[in-house]
Amino acid sequence: MDFLSDHQPAMLPGNRQLPPTQGVIEAPHGTTIVAVTFPGGVVLAGDRRATMGNVIAQRDIEKVFPADEYSAVGIAGTAGLAVEMVKLFQLELEHFEKVEGAQLSLEGKANRLSTMIRSNLGMAMQGLAVVPLFAGFDVDRGIGRIFSYDVTGGRSQELGYAATGSGSVFARGAMKKLFHDQLTEDEATTLVVQALYDAADDDSATGGPDVARRIYPIVTVITEDGFRRLTDDESSEIARSILERRLQQPDGPRAALL
Amino acid sequence: MSTPFYVSPQQAMADRAEYARKGIARGRSLVVLQFADGIVFVGENPSRALHKFSEIYDRIGFAAAGKYNEYENLRIGGVRYADMRGYTYDRADVTARGLANVYAQTLGTIFSSAAEKPYEVELVVAEVGDTPDGDQIYRLPHDGSIVDEHGSVAVGGNAETISTYLDQRHRDGMTLAEALKLAVQSLSRDTNGSEREIPAERLEVAVLDRTRPQARKFKRIVGRQLSRLLEGENADTSSEESDADDEE
Numbered sequence: 289m290d291f292l293s294d295h296q297p298a299m300l301p302g303n304r305q306l307p308p309t310q311g312v313i314e315a316p317h318g319t320t321i322v323a324v325t326f327p328g329g330v331v332l333a334g335d336r337r338a339t340m341g342n343v344i345a346q347r348d349i350e351k352v353f354p355a356d357e358y359s360a361v362g363i364a365g366t367a368g369l370a371v372e373m374v375k376l377f378q379l380e381l382e383h384f385e386k387v388e389g390a391q392l393s394l395e396g397k398a399n400r401l402s403t404m405i406r407s408n409l410g411m412a413m414q415g416l417a418v419v420p421l422f423a424g425f426d427v428d429r430g431i432g433r434i435f436s437y438d439v440t441g442g443r444s445q446e447l448g449y450a451a452t453g454s455g456s457v458f459a460r461g462a463m464k465k466l467f468h469d470q471l472t473e474d475e476a477t478t479l480v481v482q483a484l485y486d487a488a489d490d491d492s493a494t495g496g497p498d499v500a501r502r503i504y505p506i507v508t509v510i511t512e513d514g515f516r517r518l519t520d521d522e523s524s525e526i527a528r529s530i531l532e533r534r535l536q537q538p539d540g541p542r543a544a545l546l
Numbered sequence: 547m548s549t550p551f552y553v554s555p556q557q558a559m560a561d562r563a564e565y566a567r568k569g570i571a572r573g574r575s576l577v578v579l580q581f582a583d584g585i586v587f588v589g590e591n592p593s594r595a596l597h598k599f600s601e602i603y604d605r606i607g608f609a610a611a612g613k614y615n616e617y618e619n620l621r622i623g624g625v626r627y628a629d630m631r632g633y634t635y636d637r638a639d640v641t642a643r644g645l646a647n648v649y650a651q652t653l654g655t656i657f658s659s660a661a662e663k664p665y666e667v668e669l670v671v672a673e674v675g676d677t678p679d680g681d682q683i684y685r686l687p688h689d690g691s692i693v694d695e696h697g698s699v700a701v702g703g704n705a706e707t708i709s710t711y712l713d714q715r716h717r718d719g720m721t722l723a724e725a726l727k728l729a730v731q732s733l734s735r736d737t738n739g740s741e742r743e744i745p746a747e748r749l750e751v752a753v754l755d756r757t758r759p760q761a762r763k764f765k766r767i768v769g770r771q772l773s774r775l776l777e778g779e780n781a782d783t784s785s786e787e788s789d790a791d792d793e794e
Contacts, residue, residue: 387626
């Protein structure tokens with residue numbers, strides 16, 4: 289240590305020169321995307337709010353898209369870039385399927401998304417990040433699977449449930465108390481809306497259900513029957529039943545202490 | 547060293563055309579038929595992995611007879627063209643006509659250039675419309691021409707015999723089962739007029755079905771669904787026979 293400080297002070301851990309960064313790298317903002325597996329499939333849902341600083345830029349933006357028949361992507365981050373990336377991802381999956389005559393494996397799809405996010409790292413470091421949550425039905429294994437990504441494209445499979453975006457911390461906390469591994473499809477779709485509600489409750493950049501305007505979170509279900517997006521009627525049904533109970537218990541369902 | 551013989555361009559072209567036609571005639575035949583809900587492709591294909599019919603885009607299907615590796619190249623090129631065009635502009639901007647033009651150019655260039663051998667392929671590009679009037683079928687022979695077809699078309703193998711048989715029997719508005727039955731019957735005809743059995747396992751069948759809710763209208767018909775459609779026609783014929791008995 290002394291020798292270094294005499295001859296090469298720059299090599300001391302505290303003294304290393306860092307490359308200049310362009311301002312603060314913010315966490316991808318303005319979204320909560322949640323996903324939950326259940327026996328037979330997976331649910332992927334997202335809120336509808338887009339923010340620019342403190343202004344609500346859009347109330348009904350769509351952040352969850354089908355990637356192909358058996359998978360879907362939810363995106364947090366810069367809206368324009370993210371939508372373009374999703375379009376390209378959808379095209380890539382369709383193209384592979386047509387040329388090869390067979391669908392990519394779920395792992396393969398998750399991998400390709402990884403590469404796409406990685407190639408965006410330059411822009412991400414300048415503040416234009418895109419961070420997805422990928423969910424799909426694995427036809428070989430017969431289960432739903434969730435993959436989360438960081439801004440460099442590093443992916444990891446999530447077991448049970450996952451969330452991404454500025455409200456993900458709050459959503460994850462809610463899901464931690466509500467999740468179990470024998471949910472029915474209806475319970476799973478209710479769970480995600482509860483989690484999004486809690487995220488909207490604590491994160492200004494996440495929008496809750498707007499009953500007056502009839503703008504609800506986008507809830508999608510993927511099973512062996514393929515991708516399905518809940519209709520406005522189905523989503524409003526879930527939102528209403530949650531809101532009724534929240535009128536009595538605003539913090540939502542209460543978990544036992546032990 | 548002997549001097550090369552002079553060959554007139556006419557002769558050279560005629561030779562190339564002959565070469566290509568022979569190659570295509572060696573392959574198995576396929577038929578493309580319009581039916582009430584769209585367009586059906588039927589061909590004898592014992593292979594499970596190698597396909598004669600493929601999806602190109604939402605409403606566009608591809609069928610080919612002749613040399614497999616040559617038409618595989620063209621198929622993949624077609625998928626690339628369609629996907630690129632749809633991504634650059636919009637999905638609605640991809641049409642069978644545009645694709646057929648690209649294929650015609652490609653085939654024409656290959657056929658005319660003396661360096662390469664002509665492709666021994668004959669293609670069919672079909673697009674299903676919202677109504678039967680909107681359906682389009684284009685046949686592309688080896689030399690880069692395009693022929694606008696209606697109702698039914700046969701390519702490869704003994705296409706002439708099959709075409710004649712089809713023309714006499716095809717009508718608009720058939721159900722899928724009827725069209726399938728007609729197709730299989732026509733494919734069973736050998737050049738000397740006799741018939742042979744083609745079991746379901748040796749058939750490759752695909753449809754462009756306008757009634758499908760998805761944007762992508764192409765679908766293969768295999769396994770039990772295919773057997774059911776083929777059997778369905780047997781059930782019809784047996785009921786016809788019992789009616790005939792009753793009348794007597």
